[in-house]
Amino acid sequence: RQFHLGMFEIGKPLGKGKFGRVYLAKERSSGFVCALKVLHKSELQHGGVEKQVRREIEIQSNLAHTNILRLFGHFHDSKRIFLILEFAAKGELYKHLRKETRFPEWKAAQYIAQMASALKYLHRKHVIHRDIKPENILVGIHGEIKISDFGWSVHAPTNRRKTMCGTLDYLPPEMLKPGNSDGYYSEKVDLWSLGVLTYEFLVGEAPFEDTPIMTQRRIARCDMQVPAFISPEAKDLIKRLLVLDPEKRIPLEDIEQHPWIIKHCVKGERAYNRASASSKS
C-alpha cells in the first residue's frame, strides 16, 4: 500500500526519541489511530544509522505479535522518513517502572511471560532483538507490553559488532569478550537480557549497575546478588537466565512452564474458577 503525509491528521506530539519525534496520528479515510515516527534523513546520516533504520523497517514490517509493536508501513519525502507505528496508549514502560520504583511479583511475572512469548515468536523467525531493556518497551491500552525499537535487531546468526551506545547494563558476557568482539553470538543474547529485565522489574535497578568499567567486570563474572525480598521462585528464574555460558541459559519454552510464571500467570481453567469463586464471595 502507498502511504503519504496527506493521508494523516497529525495529533499531539507524544515525545522525542533518540532520532526523531513521535506524534499521535489518525488516518483520515479509516479514522485509524496510530503513532507517526518522523526521522530526519540528515540526522540519520550524521548518526550513521541509515542502515539500522532500513533493517528496523525490514524486520518490524514482517512481524505480527500482540507483544511486538506493529510497523504498518512507511514513506518518505525529500528530508524525512515516516514510520507508521501501532499506538501504545500507556506509553513507555520504564516511566511506569521509575514511578513505581519496582513492580510487584505478579505484574513482573506477567510482563516476563509476555516477553517470553514475543521472543519465542522472534527467535522462530531467527530474529534476535539484541536490545531488550525497559526503554524499548511500550504499554498498550490493556496493560499489555509491546517490544519496540528494532534498530539493533538482526537475523541470526550474526557476527555483527554492536557499537556501544546507551547503557552497558543489558550486554551479555559473550558480547563483551575481547576475543569475541566480532565473534558469533545467537538468540541466547536475548535470554541474558531477559534475565537482566526480570531483575530490574523486581528490584528497581539492574543487577550489574556500577561504573562502566565495573559493570563490564561484574557481567563477565556474573557477579550479582539477588536481594532477600525476592521470592525463591523469582530468584530461581533469574539465576537460570543470567548464566555465563549462553548454551546453559533456560530455553524460552521452559520459561512459560517455570513455577514463578505458572504461579502468577493464571490462564484458562484456574483463572475461570478464581473469577467465579470471587464473584460468589
Ligand SMILES: COc1cccc(-c2nc(Nc3cc(C)[nH]n3)cc3ccccc23)c1
Ligand atoms: C520520550 O517520550 C516518548 C517518546 C515517544 C513516544 C512517547 C509516548 N508514546 C506513546 N505511545 C506510542 C509510541 C509509539 C511509537 N507507539 N505508541 C504513548 C505515550 C503516552 C504518554 C506519554 C508518552 C507517550 C513518549
